[in-house]
Amino acid sequence: MSASTPATGTPAGHEPAAAPARLTRRWSRALVSGATLTVAAVASVHLAATFLYNAPANPVSQRYAEAVHWWMDPLFSQNWRLFAPNPISENLRIEARASLDPDGRTTGWIDLSAQDEATVRGDPAPGHLAENSLRNAWLQYAQTHDGNGNPTGPNSEIMRQYLLNVVFDRLRGQVGGAIGSVQIRATTTLIPGPGRTAAQSAPQTRTLDWWAAGRGGSTA
Amino acid sequence: MGGRPRREHGVNGAPGTAEGPLARALWWFGDRYETVTTRLVAARGLAVLRIGYGAVWVLFLLREWGERDAAWGPDSAWSPALDRAYAANRGWPGPMSAWFTAVAGLTRTQFDLFYLAAIALGAAFALGWRTRVVSVLFAAIVVALENRSPLITDGGDNVLTLMSIYLAFTACGTHWSLDARRKAAKARRHAPAQHEAEAGDVPGWRAELAEARRRVLTVAHNGAALVIAAQVCVVxxxxxxxxxxxxxxxxxxxxxxxxxxxxxxxxxxxxxxxxxxxxxxxxxxxxxxxxxxxxxxxxxxxxxxxxxxxxxxxxxxxxxxxxxxxxxxxxxxxxxxxxxPDRFWAAAGRLLAAPAYARRMSAATAAPAETVRPTLVFDGDCGFCTASVHVLERWCRPEVRFVPWQRLDLAAHRLTREQVTTSVQWLPVTADAPIRSGAAAVARVLLRSRRPWRPLGALMLMPPISWLAAAAYKVISANRYRLPGSTPACAVGPDTQSPRGGDVPPASLSAQRLGDLGGGAHDAGTGAGRVELAERDHTD
Structure with a gap:
């Protein structure tokens, strides 16, 4: 096993462990060889599962999909689509407005993504919330709902509630009054580039329904 | 990584005794089995991972300190109820689900204590304190916190989670750790009487069990090292x-x-x-x-x-x-x-501790301190070179001898006129280690200098910076006669140089005080008795 790992290094890199004592008894030899076989088996299974988990869908990974996911999820779940196959090439603007409670007065649209961008600007180590929370909340909502806002999977309601929570928490500090309901809209703009017409690069806005504001739980 | 590992003699005897392909294959297998069960691969490399991930974890948590509640606390947008509902939907087995949602069940005070504990564990992990236990706790706490709010993480969190789990199976605390220090101190205390006492007191089966345990842990470490390397390749x-x-x-x-x-x-x-x-x-x-x-x-x-x-x-x-x-x-x-490779990290570790290490080693071998100091050979006729050496001695205080080549028996040190008149030469302490010249020699002087200079020396040895440094050295040495402090001798090449020997380099040079390196007691020590400092691998 060590011979095949790239980390092995030359023998000079190996660590001689204390005095090279010998194992003289049968039980201790059996123990060590049993452990070696176990480690070899577990490592082989893990490497195979890791490969199939990350490889594109193919007959092998489809046949063993259930076993692979049983082994990998959730402890070893991983996703290395880092800007691949194509990087994100559109800018996302997420805005929200609130309807305030006693009189139903509606606030103006508040650009939450611009606030995140301002937070990140000039910060050598931006935080996870400013960089990821709102964007991922929107993307997950969009993935688990169709164009009309109907849920498409078991996690849809969780993702809707999460997006609502993120937006509600952000608006709460910015509007004077109790929030009765919120409305969210997202504008996608293709970044201009080679082969992209001006018409394609025009902003596209998707506006969600008004949602009753509520913090916390889930109906799922 | 440097090519195929050399064969080492394993339990099954030397390869010379094996005959035929089957016997050879069996010998090879036995050899590999012995290696895998007795030698920790990449022990220092994995210690670097331990220190690095522990430190990054602490810095990350400190960075997020002000936003910890909004990110992972009871008031997070990914509320405890959502966290539990999500885990239930995924259908994970009970203990796994409990582990992943553990942080969601904490009250605000409990969460703050948990957060502080996570910082403390990261620090303990980086320092290598009780590493076996701490590494398992570290993995547990990293997985628990990173999965508390799955939608604010990025690829870095993903890698950190996986690596913390894999590292828990390694012996990442054997180097550069508080554990290693404690073990070394204990060994020093018990050193003299240990063998007799243990042989007499400990029953045979206990020693056998200890050895079996050590081998099982070694195998697990090597398996985890393989998985870590493969995981990086997969990413x-x-x-x-x-x-x-x-x-x-x-x-x-x-x-x-x-x-x-x-x-x-x-x-x-x-x-x-x-x-x-x-x-x-x-x-x-x-x-x-x-x-x-x-x-x-x-x-x-x-x-x-x-x-x-x-x-x-x-x-x-x-x-x-x-x-x-x-x-x-x-x-x-x-x-x-x-x-x-581990020999890179071993060399890096020695270089970082170089002067202190040199003193310790010279004390240990009871040799005069001077004999274990490497030597930089420069051109004593060149004013610019001499002035540069002055500057180095004054500001960097390296544990290095500076000797003008005019005072050196060149042949005895495997040097030629051509070499010493075109660039400085670095003579390591052992005769079989390679002689370095130019920028590589200067870098080695800096590595043995006062602490602030050492990173610069390390950088100068790292490609691609080393290539730039080598080019810059060439330019400077080719134009040294134009530079301040230069004398006509700076421009003189090896062919026109007249034979010398009596020219006296500036009085403050160490070489002056120490005398000529070319003969006498120093050379007698070359070989077996010498302590090797940095040029070759050796296990310490």
Whole structure:
């Protein structure tokens, strides 16, 4: 096993462990060889599962999909689509407005993504919330709902509630009054580039329904 | 990594006794089995991962301190109820589900205590305190916190989670750790009487059990080291092969788009300026894809590995700055460290501790301190060279002897006139270690200097900086007669140089005080009795 790992290094890199004592008894030899076989088996299974988990869908990974996911999820779940196959090439603007409670007065649209961008600007180590929370909340909502806002999977309601929570928490500090309901809209703009017409690069806005504001739980 | 490992004699005897392919195969297998059960591979490399990930974890948690509640606390947007509902939907087995949702069940005070404990555990892990236990706790706490709010994480969190789990199976505390210090101190205390006492007191089966335990742990460590290396290859290989399929990576426009993303945009002016350089971005994009996709293969080639790692360093530093992802970049780079061979880390460790180490070793071998000091040979006739040596001695105070070549028996030190008149030469303490010259020699002087200078010396030895340093040295040495402090001798080449020997270099030089290196007691010690400092691997 060590011979095949790239980390092995030359023998000079190996660590001689204390005095090279010998194992003289049968039980201790059996123990060590049993452990070696176990480690070899577990490592082989893990490497195979890791490969199939990350490889594109193919007959092998489809046949063993259930076993692979049983082994990998959730402890070893991983996703290395880092800007691949194509990087994100559109800018996302997420805005929200609130309807305030006693009189139903509606606030103006508040650009939450611009606030995140301002937070990140000039910060050598931006935080996870400013960089990821709102964007991922929107993307997950969009993935688990169709164009009309109907849920498409078991996690849809969780993702809707999460997006609502993120937006509600952000608006709460910015509007004077109790929030009765919120409305969210997202504008996608293709970044201009080679082969992209001006018409394609025009902003596209998707506006969600008004949602009753509520913090916390889930109906799922 | 440096090529195929040499065969070592294992339990089954020397290869010379084996006959026929089957016997040879059996011998090979026995040899490998012995290696895998008794030797820790990449022990120092994995210690670097331990220190790196522990430190990054502490810095990350401190960075998020003000936002900890909104990110992972009871008031997080990913509320405890959502967390539990999500775990229930995924249908994970009970204990797993309990582990992943553990943080969701904490009250605010409990959560704050948990957060402080997570910081303390990260520090203990980095320092290598009770590493066996702490590494398991570290993995447990990293997995629990990172999965508390799955939608605010990035690829760095993903790698950190996986690596913390794998590291729990390794012996990552055997080097550069409080454990190692404690063990060394204990060994020193018990050293004299130990063997007799243990042989007499400990029953045979206990010693046998201890040895079996050690071997089982060694096998587990080696398996985990393999998995860690393979995981890094999977990360880069997957990312690279997916990019190959992307039209924007193919036509070279990808990085231009990345730099125009509003979200990852901490320095808009810098990003906009870079986005204007389409050619450079195309080249950078292609290099990135080639190195990433080829990484699983490149690591088997020492010639390609180091340039590839240099490319990855540049790539991750760029990501850290331009996209505002320093923790992601640091986590990826620390993972790459597993591909640097242990002898690299051993040398790095010795170099960092060099002067102190030299003194300790010279005391241990009861040799005069001077004999274990390496030597820098320079041109005593050249005013610029002499002035430079003065500056080095005054400001860097290296544990190095400076000797003008005019006072040296060149042949005895395997040097030629040509060599010593064109660049400085570095004579290591052992005769069989290679002689270095030029920028590589200067770098080694800096590595033995006062602490602030050592990183500079290390940088000068690292490609691609080492190439730049070598080129700069050549330019300077070719033009030394134009530089301040120069004398006519600086311009003189080896052919026209008249024989010398009586010329006296400036009085303050160490060489003057120590006398000629070329003869006498120092040379008698060359060989077996000498202590080798840095040029070759040796286990310490």
């Amino acid at each position: 880069y290989g997957t990312a690279g092969l997916l990019k190959v399929q992307g039209s924007m990576w193919q036509d070279g426009s990808a990085l231009g788009y990345v730099l125009r993303l509003n979200w990852f945009h901490p320095w808009p002016g810098l990003s906009a300026w870079l986005a204007g350089h389409a050619i450079a971005l195309t080249v950078a994009g292609y290099v990135t894809v080639f190195v990433q996709a080829g990484f699983p293969f490149i690591v088997f080639s020492p010639r390609l590995k180091y340039p590839a790692l240099a490319v990855l360093v540049v790539m991750h530093v760029s990501i850290a700055i331009l996209l505002g992802l320093p923790f992601f970049s640091a986590i990826m780079l620390i993972g790459d460290a597993v591909f640097l």
